[in-house]
Amino acid sequence: MITTNTQYKIHTTEEQLKRNLFSSYLDILTDGLKEDDVEYFEHDAHRLSATIEDIGKNGFRSAFRDGYTMMLLDADDFSFVEKWFGDEKPNQSLQVVIKMSNGDTEIVDDEDLSY
Secondary structure (H helix, E strand, O other): OOOOOEEEEEEEEHHHHHHHHHHHHHHHHHHHHHOOOHHHHHHHHHHHHHHHHHHHHHOOHHHHHOOOHHHHOOHHHHHHHHHHHHOOOOOEEEEEEEEOOOOOEEEEEHHHOOO
8 A cells, every 4th residue: 555645844944933932922921911910911921931932941842832823923824723633634743943042943743833
């Protein structure tokens, strides 16, 4: 029996993922200040700090697993991920390939994408 597997890859960089994450959090933090609720702002600021620390220690996989996919990916890439999960996908896989600033590559498989 011959089977084929179609593999889709989203190529991005560590810098772009961080830029997207920080931009999303900036919106969240700004909204927290507009609501005049300092506790929400502090909670979200601590959550951002913990996320940055976790990415530094463990890479991006845990952030994708924890539901940050929408905040990490560019809008077009996230739209593709949403569509990909909505379609039937026998013998298909999806990976996010991340070029790290130190020259390494981190690969996040579709089973680790959560949102």
